[in-house]
Amino acid sequence: MRGSDPSRYLEWLYEESGTGIPACVSPDLDAALAHPRLLIEGPAGSGKTAFLQDVAHLWVAGLLDARTYTLLFPIFIRLSELAASHGSPDPLIDFLNRRNRELHWGLHPGFFREKMAASFVLLDGLDEIPGLARLIEDTAAANPHSRFVVTTRPQSPPKILAGFHVVQVEPRPRLLQSTLTCRSLS
DSSP states (O other), X not given: OTTOOTHHHHHHHHHHHOOSSOEEEOHHXXXXXXXXXXXXXXXXXXXXXXXXXXXXXXXXXXXXXXXXXXXXXXXXXXXXXXXXXXXXXXXXXXXXXXXXXXXXXXXXXXXXXXXXXXXXXXEEXXXXXXXXXXXXXXXXXXXXXXXXXXXXXXXXXXXXOTTOEEEEOOOOOGGGGGGSEEEOOO
């Protein structure tokens, strides 16, 4: 089908998510990925965004190495960038379609809607647009074969997503880096 080759998008995501620095993560956070619906809560500097980027980078590398697009399809969105699509009926898909046009990924307009049914959805910064919590819950419920990982800073009152496992992370003091598991991105 015309506009269904995701290679430009995957190359873009690989470049956007890769830092070239070995990822150091808490073993607890790494193990939490076993949950298909995961909410990571922690203050600024606790590594939430870096963790999502590392997961996206490694997932895309695996897809590209395997030369298959039949595994869960990676979708990474910084929720703060959704502002222009926030009032639309389907802001996540509308945002991805807008980025598709802006960045010339060459995907057909229904591509991301189709892929959402079997995706690895990484959403960064729920605290920046807390009104999206219900949309995320509904999208996750409507796509039971997809995995969702959402990050947020602590909020008052705490924002809990229905059906999501919550992991709280703390800032990592530089001296305690040795207690973290490091994996090479190369």
